[in-house]
Amino acid sequence: MTETYREPAIPPPTRRDWIAILSAILGAFMAILDIQIVNASLKDIQGALSATIEEGSWISTSYLVAEIIIIPLAAWLCMVLSPRRFAVIISVVFVIASLLCSLAWDLQSMIIFRVLQGLAGGALIPFAFSLVLTKLPLEVRPKGMALFAITATFAPSIGPTLGGWLTESFGWEYIFYINVLPGALMIAGLMYGLAPQAPRWELLKKGDYAGIVSMAIGLGCLQVFLEEGNRLDWLDSPLMIWLGSLAFVSLGLFIILQLSRDNHLINLRLLGERNFLLGSLANVGLGVGLYGTVFVLPVYLAQIQQYNALQIGEVFMWLGLPQLLLIPLVPVLMRFIDARLICAAGFVLFGSASLYSAQLDLDFAGPQFIAIQIFRSFGQPMILVPLSILATAMIPPSQAGSASSLYNIIRNLGGAIGIAALATILDSRSSRHYEMLREHVSPERPEVIERLQLLTQQLGDPQAALQLLMQQVEQQARIMAFNDAFSLIGVMLLLSTVCVLLTRGLPIQRK
Incomplete structure (x- = not known):
């Protein structure tokens, strides 16, 4: 279980504190932006690098692997x-x-540099x-969590x-150049906002190196x-079997x-705190919703509607x-309404928008997604801020590093x-x-015969007409699969609603 003693109260933040927080949040924003951009x-x-699609996937994978390995190490x-x-x-x-x-x-050079970028x-x-x-x-x-929510949503x-x-x-190249100016502002803000402290090199002797190695290999x-x-092909591949077993x-x-030890890299006992456990479970559904939507929707628009990158960006706008x-x-709403209700309402909005997206057809394109995107834009902020507060309100400041990492x-x-599930x-x-x-x-069905005759008249070739018909059937099957994917996202978000409603209310809201 987590500590039950009272730690010293956190004093009101100074201007330098706010500058440090804003600078760090700017860095987190750029780090998450770099994945999607x-x-x-x-x-x-x-x-440009003469890489195949399979090889090019490592440009993204290398960043994500480095990122997930460094997150648990950051606090230490x-x-x-x-x-x-x-x-x-x-x-x-x-x-x-x-x-x-x-x-x-x-x-190879791009992958090495992306690993370095992912670690930072x-x-x-x-x-x-x-x-x-x-x-x-x-x-x-x-207020701080509202600012941090900008990075996540x-x-x-x-x-x-x-x-x-x-x-x-x-x-x-310019997707990397844009990090320079914000990066310079971030560095200046952190140097001004954070007070200098002496390093604690003695902690290197007490490091949980077995935990670091097992964590890095596993994640x-x-x-x-x-x-x-x-x-x-998952377990049909020997490499995937080895990776899964090793993980x-x-x-x-x-x-x-x-x-089993007090000198741990991450305090997993924090999951014994009810709100942190339930908030973390809800966070799983949120991860599926946030990253799953940004994965599925561009693929649909590109494959089914033939949108280019700029047109897809206009939909996400x-x-x-x-x-x-x-x-x-x-944060203003949280002064008057229970954070659990705000968060649950956000999950319902986000989940309902995803379920509505599961009604795709050939005429469902960018304009039809505008209302759905607006619903999501209402739901996501209502989730991020209250959920972060609900999950961490009972965590003492001394455990902030472990809580943040987890x-x-x-x-x-x-x-x-x-x-992975959606793909x-x-x-x-x-x-x-x-x-x-x-x-x-079936060639014997009247409607199929009628459709083939119409296509033959248009194309002038029965074989080409049959081929086009099967392509249309394949396209419809693909659309139905996208509907299944959006349905999964919606269900995961609605399950997260249940977790949120089971949390305890915030102390400041019991007054």
Whole structure:
């Protein structure tokens, strides 16, 4: 169980505290933005580096693997180096790695630079989250969480828009150049806002190195397993079997090590706190919703509606921009309405929008998604801020590092598992729907004969008409698979609603 003693109250934040928090949140925003902005330009990068689609997938996978490995290490490294030194180092590395990515001369160099960028970017996310927990008292924390919510919701939403525009207008290199100026502002803000402290090198002697190794191997293998599994046919691939087995054994060992010693890398006992456990479970569904939507929708628009990167970005614009207006209102609502009700309402809005998306047909394109994107833009801010507060309100400041690492790892894993499941659904369900539809496309059926005659008149070739008909059947099967994918996202979000309603109310709302 977590500590039951009372720790010293957190004093009201100063101007320097706010500058440090804003600078760290800017870094987390850029780190998350880099995932989606690169995905939007992946085809152009692959072409420039002479990489195949399979090889090019490692441009994204390498970043995600490095990110998920560094997140649990961030709290410990922060204690060893001191918060100011740690924050400045990772910020400088992130900017330099971004510039190196723009200068990559082949696939191997790009993967190396993306790993470096992922290590720095992944550390920025839990660092920003932990600053909010340690610098802001509970009554002020909703404002900090509202700012942090911009990184988790607005960054993935605006990524395809910004990536598509930069690539179409200037070239793919500019998706990395844009990190330089914000990076310089972030470094200056962190140097001003965080007080210098002496490093604690003695902690290196007490480090949980067995936990670090087992965690790095386990999370790294799991991330690759989830990212590449569908492409390699999951357990039909010997490589996937080895990766899955190694991840299972390593993560099992990591959990045993963390629960059996006091000198742990991450305090897994925090999951014994009711709100943190339920909030983390809801966070899994949120990860599926956030990352799953940003994965499925562009694929649908590109494959079915033949949209280019810029057109896809214009659809996502309706999800991103309204959130900037809505996020600041959420802390105000939390003064008068139970955070659980706000969060549950957000999940219902987001989930309902996803279920409504599961009614796709050939005429369902960008304009039809505008209302859906606006519904999502209302729901996502109502989730992020209250859920973060509900999950961490009972966590003492001394455990902020572990809480931040666990909370962000769980959301990232939820997204990775969700994307893997959705990619598998799109492939497997497409095949199943195609077989089902093909059974009804019998040459003896009057409507099939009529359709073939019409196509033959248009094309002048019976064989071409038959081929086109089967292509149309395949397209309908693909659309049905997209409906299944959106349905899964909606169900996961609605299940998260139940977890939120089972949490305890916030102390500040019991007054």
